Amino acid sequence: MTFASVTGLNGTLEQVLDLAGIFVFAVSGAMLAVRKDFDAVGIVVLAIATSLGGGILRDVLIGELPPAALREQAYLPTALAAGVVVLVGHAVVERLDRPVLVFDAAGLGLFCVVGAAKSMDAGLRPASAVLLGTITAVGGGIIRDVLARDVPAVFRPDTALTAIPAAAGAAATVGAWEADVYGPVAAVVIALAVFAVRLLAMHYGWGAPMARGR
Amino acid sequence: MTFASVTGLNGTLEQVLDLAGIFVFAVSGAMLAVRKDFDAVGIVVLAIATSLGGGILRDVLIGELPPAALREQAYLPTALAAGVVVLVGHAVVERLDRPVLVFDAAGLGLFCVVGAAKSMDAGLRPASAVLLGTITAVGGGIIRDVLARDVPAVFRPDTALTAIPAAAGAAATVGAWEADVYGPVAAVVIALAVFAVRLLAMHYGWGAPMARGR
């Protein structure tokens, strides 16, 4: 289930957004591999795991196997293409820091909405659908960090809000679904809101709260 | 399949034990996150992964999807509640060190019996059911440690016996099942024996053996 089929809009714009999300997530994984001085295998593995890992985890937990990442024709090639781009042109990508972060925020918005809607569609409980929407959006990044032997970025207090807007977006999607108002408009509005909060968090340095007194 | 349904006792005591096991496992994950100075996201993720990860891994491997953790109404909220308690009151929880360890040992006993019985019920081979019972009991803790970038506690020679009593409890459950004497009494006796061995191991500092000559 792509963003297109979830939103009911079967246009090319949505398909482009979907693949753009995968592409930039893959770029973020591949760039971390370059910074860690991994070889081409590490670059390609992190590209695939970062971009497709969250959705794969969701599909495994829903029981929709093989996962969309292995069924949809364009997903794996898109992740691989990002790996190749970084392998050859990481110096250029490094300078495109800002656009990559913007697309990454867009991917966060898209993925939490798609993941939550897909989970509701599969008949999961609302609370579980919120969890799976959040996993779709941030699970790939956690897998990336574990494979690269980093503390997961989403756990670190010095990183800008990521999982919280994703969870809020997933919750809003589930709420809209339960209220029977979920559709293209709701999906786009929620995804844009998550995108905006993520950009604002990066700009103003908003982090998640710590345990009391820490 | 809860402890209640496995044992055939449908009372509230068993349900309380089941959720108590999840709660204390979640507390152990959340407390590790606090000690590592993770933010609220890290605390909640480790609470969920530690308490539900072992059972989710078991259900994925059995092919019973979505896993019980996403189907049972009270599981996810219980794990989340533990996360919130630690977020707000970790200083108090720190002082409750001893009761937390006792409940943690109780969770170990419950989870290995439930996991092994559920696996036999699903038609797995005895050896596989022993493995899955053990994974149910210690898998969440391994996932917790990997996410927190620690050496898994169950691999470290300076930690008290954990996986070995769990594996023995799972084996005893499978043995009772094969001998057709598995029922509420057997389940409770085995869970209590694992609980007792774990407490004794912590008290007397019994660790798992090392490779010969190390």
Place this chain on the structure above:
Amino acid sequence: MTFASVTGLNGTLEQVLDLAGIFVFAVSGAMLAVRKDFDAVGIVVLAIATSLGGGILRDVLIGELPPAALREQAYLPTALAAGVVVLVGHAVVERLDRPVLVFDAAGLGLFCVVGAAKSMDAGLRPASAVLLGTITAVGGGIIRDVLARDVPAVFRPDTALTAIPAAAGAAATVGAWEADVYGPVAAVVIALAVFAVRLLAMHYGWGAPMARGR
């Protein structure tokens, strides 16, 4: 699906090769655990995870659950036996460095062919089958390194080619399948070619390429 059933040869030679692959992968996991001073639990867990993890990951993604590792009678005991051998005789195994590496290379060849063929048989896309064949061959090693808190060996530029010959072998298997020439001869030829490239890579120190300019 064992190598025997994939190749159509139901002889004992193939079964021996299949279990030999599991055994040496398990030995490599267990030996890493010894070097890290893990206890017996760590040794056994790493033996199982390294030898059966890649195939389990493949079967989960295909949706063939429970995975072959839990269905086939001899797989889990073979991995456990390797753990026990290392637990008792790691000093001897250390001196058998060279034969272990040779068998490890043989396992790589076998596993990428079996994994790719099994994935095609399950109806996956060719690109997905190449990925799953590669995961079958190197996934267990990645899980081993993550559990032992090492950078995955296949990501490190100072290690000899592993994932690339495995991916090439998986691709050749998929190509043969698509061309309708897959059978015992093709399977054996491809597995031997991967085996040979892996041995040559270790002998001559061939590593995977790095990102341009690194």
